[in-house]
Amino acid sequence: MPKDFLTVADWTADELGELLARAQVLRRLHRSGERPQTLQGRTLAMYFEKPSLRTHVTFEAGMEQLGGHAVLLRPEQVGIGTRETPRDVALNLSRWVDVIMARTFSHSLIEQLAEEASIPVINGLTDLLHPCQAMADLQTIAEIKDPREATVAYVGDGNNVAHSLMLLCAVMGMRICIAAPEGHQPDVRIQGQADTLAARSGAEIKITEDPAEAVAGVDFIYTDTWTSMGQEEEADWRRQVFAPYQVNAKLVELAPKAWLMHCLPAHRGEEITSELLDGDRSLVFEQAENRLHAQKAILEHLLLSRS
Ligand code: CP
Numbered sequence: 001m002p003k004d005f006l007t008v009a010d011w012t013a014d015e016l017g018e019l020l021a022r023a024q025v026l027r028r029l030h031r032s033g034e035r036p037q038t039l040q041g042r043t044l045a046m047y048f049e050k051p052s053l054r055t056h057v058t059f060e061a062g063m064e065q066l067g068g069h070a071v072l073l074r075p076e077q078v079g080i081g082t083r084e085t086p087r088d089v090a091l092n093l094s095r096w097v098d099v100i101m102a103r104t105f106s107h108s109l110i111e112q113l114a115e116e117a118s119i120p121v122i123n124g125l126t127d128l129l130h131p132c133q134a135m136a137d138l139q140t141i142a143e144i145k146d147p148r149e150a151t152v153a154y155v156g157d158g159n160n161v162a163h164s165l166m167l168l169c170a171v172m173g174m175r176i177c178i179a180a181p182e183g184h185q186p187d188v189r190i191q192g193q194a195d196t197l198a199a200r201s202g203a204e205i206k207i208t209e210d211p212a213e214a215v216a217g218v219d220f221i222y223t224d225t226w227t228s229m230g231q232e233e234e235a236d237w238r239r240q241v242f243a244p245y246q247v248n249a250k251l252v253e254l255a256p257k258a259w260l261m262h263c264l265p266a267h268r269g270e271e272i273t274s275e276l277l278d279g280d281r282s283l284v285f286e287q288a289e290n291r292l293h294a295q296k297a298i299l300e301h302l303l304l305s306r307s
């Protein structure tokens, strides 16, 4: 089992299946008011280079609910790479806390922290990947349909969320079609990883420029912002490039039974209409809720299987 949770591609289908099963138990327990104290006395350090609502609150609340504690670190306090090297930060934190969760721009920074730290490091989003989101999404899909029977379309930017969703489908043997415009399709290295994993698992991974082709008859339609954190200056031209990829009433006519997914935050009226986001086929708040349960399962797995 890997020390860290940096990408779902490092984990097997059985391991991700175990995480999913525990997340489902934790969701039931939480909803019935039970708070298993499995991480009593454990501390999580959370480092955010970018804003966050869901990731911050679900990791902090998750640790507290499991009997542990979370410490918030901001780049202006810690200065990784300016005040101190990534190695020195990782070695210090390894002496004081039990696990690190980091949200960084550069994916190589989180890989470096994981390499240097003797404690587990969890990827809370990088420019390349968002694996905790993918685990919450797997849990959300599994509440409705056996993931191996499900068909998923991702429409929009081939970004970090698309990458982790694609890798998750590849590991788990699922079917996904990604519709993104030329120049914004998933990174070729991630496509290569997904293809290798799919050859083993039997997953079907397709990439197209045509949103209609991707969504036709699918069970789940997923979208994410056209302008990710760090790309704010590109927002105007991105709105034009991605306009044909909006998830709206006309597009979902091609998949009338589809459930709608979005990792949030949403830009209402851009990548998805408010009508659909708030409609009765929307799963967005289920996904947000499942961040809590999926991440508790990840924290338990990384911490308890090491002690
Ligand atoms: N989906 C997600 O990661 O949300 P935050 O950016 O608010 O953490």
Ligand code: NVA
Pocket (backbone or CB within 6 Å): 125, 159, 160, 161, 224, 225, 227, 228, 229, 263, 264, 265
């Ligand atoms: N792709 C988005 C996801 C936000 C949770 C971003 O990186 O900003």
